[in-house]
Each structure stands twice: as structure tokens, then as C-alpha cells.
Amino acid sequence: MSGPRALTADAVIEFDEGVLLMKRTHPPFEGSWALPGGFVEQDETAREACV
Numbered sequence: 001m002s003g004p005r006a007l008t009a010d011a012v013i014e015f016d017e018g019v020l021l022m023k024r025t026h027p028p029f030e031g032s033w034a035l036p037g038g039f040v041e042q043d044e045t046a047r048e049a050c051v
Helices: 046-050
Strands: 006-010 038-039
Touching: 006 046, 038 046
Parallel strands: none
Antiparallel strands: 006 038
């Protein structure tokens, strides 16, 4: 049996000729570059979570 599941959302934010990235500060992959994002709360949509 697997543990609890969580939904996450990431945003692709384009500007000029680039894409916004962030450096992860928590495991897993701490120190790696990633798209900005996070967990979707129970009462919000994925779009709302990105905002």
C-alpha cells in the first residue's frame, strides 16, 4: 500500500527569450534548478496554486 498522495503544480513563465527557473532549497534535488511551483491545497485549482 502506498502512502498519501499530493498534487503539485509548476508554472512555465516566459519572458524575453528566457524562462524563469528557481533553485530548489529543499530535498529532493536540493540545489537543482526547477520550474517554480508547489503543492495544490485541497480547496484550490492547479491554476490558483501557480498564482
